[in-house]
Structures are given as C-alpha cells and as structure tokens.
Amino acid sequence: MSSPVAFSATGVGGGxxxxxxxxxxxxxLHEPSADGSFAKPGPQxxxxxxxxxxxxLSLSKSAAWTRSSARGNKKSGPPxxxxxxxxxxxxxxxxxxxxTQDNSVxxxxxxLFACCVPTDSxxxxxxxxxxxxxxxxxxxxxxxxxxSSVSVKYTLFTSGGxxxxxxxxxxxxxxxxxxxxxxPTSGGLVPQxxxxxxxxxxxxxxxxxxxxxxxxxxxxxxxxxIDDPMRLRPGTVLLLPALAELTAAPADGAAREVxxx
Numbered sequence: 001m002s003s004p005v006a007f008s009a010t011g012v013g014g015g016x017x018x019x020x021x022x023x024x025x026x027x028x029l030h031e032p033s034a035d036g037s038f039a040k041p042g043p044q045x046x047x048x049x050x051x052x053x054x055x056x057l058s059l060s061k062s063a064a065w066t067r068s069s070a071r072g073n074k075k076s077g078p079p080x081x082x083x084x085x086x087x088x089x090x091x092x093x094x095x096x097x098x099x100t101q102d103n104s105v106x107x108x109x110x111x112l113f114a115c116c117v118p119t120d121s122x123x124x125x126x127x128x129x130x131x132x133x134x135x136x137x138x139x140x141x142x143x144x145x146x147x148s149s150v151s152v153k154y155t156l157f158t159s160g161g162x163x164x165x166x167x168x169x170x171x172x173x174x175x176x177x178x179x180x181x182x183x184p185t186s187g188g189l190v191p192q193x194x195x196x197x198x199x200x201x202x203x204x205x206x207x208x209x210x211x212x213x214x215x216x217x218x219x220x221x222x223x224x225x226i227d228d229p230m231r232l233r234p235g236t237v238l239l240l241p242a243l244a245e246l247t248a249a250p251a252d253g254a255a256r257e258v259x260x261x
Contacts, residue, residue, distance in 0.1 A: 023138035025050040027147075027170075028196075029115065032122050032129040038176045040239055041132045041144065041194070045119070048111050051095050053137065058090040086174035089135060089142055097164040098156055105154075105166050112168060115147040133172055134194055144194060145172040197236045203229045210240050 026049040031042030064082040093112070095105040115131050122129040135142035149171040156165035195206060203217035203226070210220075221229050223241050 023053075025053050025135070025137035027115075028134040028136055030132040030134070031119055032127070032132055038144065041237070042121075044237070045131055048108065048115075050093055051108070054091045054093070056092075060088045060090075061085070086176065087143055087145075088148075088174070089145065089172040091135070091170055091172075093168040093170060095166045095168070096156075101158050101162070101164055103162060105163055109150075109152050109163075109166055109168060112147065112150045112152075112170060116150055132175065135172060136196075141195065142172065143174045144176075145174050147171070148173040195238045195240055197232055197234055197238060199234045201232060201234070203232060206238065206240070 026047045028047045029045040031045060033040055033042050062085040064085055065079040066082055067077055067079050093108075095108050097104045115133065117130065118128040119131055130146045133145050133147055135145075147170060149169075151169040153167045154163040154165065155167065157163055195210075197206075203220050204214040207216040207220055208214040210216075217229065220226075220238060220240065224238050226232070
C-alpha cells in the first residue's frame with residue numbers, strides 16, 4: 001500500500017556535491033479524466049506556484065468503522081472495517097506583494113478559488129468536476145486530489161485598499177481511497193502515483209526507483225500504453241501502479257515476465 005505522499009529521487013539533492021538546488025513547490029492542475037475513471041487525469045491546465053515554500057504539511061488518513069451491540073448486551077462488538085476514507089493534505093500558501101504594490105496576490109488567490117468550481121470543459125459536458133490537482137515539490141509528489149477548501153486571510157493592504165499580503169489555507173482531498181484491483185472502465189491497472197518525466201528519465205530508472213527492480217519497466221509501459229520506451233519525452237505524465245497491483249495482474253505474456261523478474 002502506498003503512502004499518501006511518496007518520495008522519489010527526481011530533483012532531490014544537489015549536483016556535483018554542491019548545495020541542494022532550491023525547488024519551489026507548486027500545484028499541478030489537470031482536467032478530469034474523459035471517462036470519469038481515476039486511471040489517468042485529463043490534459044494539464046497549468047500550475048499554481050508557491051511564492052514561498054511551505055513550512056509544514058499536514059496529512060490525515062482515516063477509515064470507516066462500525067460497531068454493533070447485541071440486544072441486552074452492555075458491551076459493543078468489535079469494530080468492523082468498512083473501507084478507507086480519502087487522505088487529506090492541508091498546507092499554507094503565503095503570498096506577498098508589499099514591494100511591488102500590485103494585484104498579484106489577489107490574482108493568485110483567485111486562481112485557488114477557481115479550483116473549487118467545475119472546469120469549463122466538465123461543465124459543458126454536464127459532468128461538473130473541479131480540476132484534478134497534484135502537489136509537487138522537487139522529489140515529493142502528492143496523491144491525485146481535488147481542492148476541497150480554500151481559506152484566505154489578508155494581512156496587509158495598500159493605501160487604496162488593495163490586498164498585498166495573504167496567508168491561504170488549502171485542503172487537498174484524495175480523489176479515491178485505496179485503489180481497486182482494476183479500473184472498472186478499462187480493466188487496466190489503477191495507478192497509485194503519478195510521475196512527470198524529466199530530461200534523462202528512462203522507464204528502467206523509474207521502475208528501479210519506484211519498485212526496486214528495473215525489469216518492471218514493462219508493467220509501467222503497459223499501464224501507460226507506451227509502445228516505444230526509447231522515445232520517452234520530458235514532461236510525460238506516467239501512471240505508476242502500486243507494487244501489489246503488479247503482482248496481482250493477470251499472469252499472461254509480458255505480465256508473467258515482469259512478475260518473475
């Protein structure tokens with residue numbers, strides 16, 4: 001079972017033994033998937049960058065339980081597991097335009113508020129879904145989520161009343177709990193993480209970082225419909241199934257080879 005936020009080696013550490021490179025956090029926005037499944041987000045809509053990296057991240061995970069008691073029995077029965085609840089990631093974003101005295105703070109806050117309403121594309125299709133969001137910070141990648149709440153506190157204003165400093169609390173809620181064994185729409189593997197490739201990435205290297213076995217690149221290629229692994233372009237969004245999904249996959253053709261590897 002994957003952690004709600006997982007680390008990868010991408011973008012971590014500094015080159016040539018120097019100081020680590022400063023990486024700015026951002027929220028990567030996507031259109032909802034066309035078929036409504038969680039297997040793959042739609043086209044990228046852009047991103048909302050942090051002006052200052054967060055000081056802390058708050059993660060929460062819970063499960064649904066029920067307890068029953070027999071009539072006349074003063075003691076309740078043992079809790080019964082009813083499934084996981086979506087993970088939640090709460091973070092603060094701090095924006096400051098006190099030096100420029102412009103409306104950049106207001107614009108950033110409006111971007112976040114816009115994530116709490118359906119995208120134009122989903123609204124036109126009468127599906128009414130908000131943007132799908134990934135929190136990214138160097139090698140840190142969050143779960144596929146949506147922004148469930150945005151709360152802003154303006155703390156500094158110009159003489160004309162324009163807000164130039166704000167602290168924003170943002171809550172991201174996981175789109176799904178633990179992924180089912182298969183995507184009910186396509187029958188394919190359901191990913192647990194999403195990875196955006198960078199220059200120099202290869203499927204073998206990604207498989208080694210994610211699963212500890214470079215031979216599992218075939219499963220990554222199959223999950224993403226990649227026919228030519230040698231033409232992996234930077235910026236490609238890859239869906240990475242959980243290791244349990246790989247071992248539970250039907251053992252036919254390439255899948256058997258991956259499991260043996």
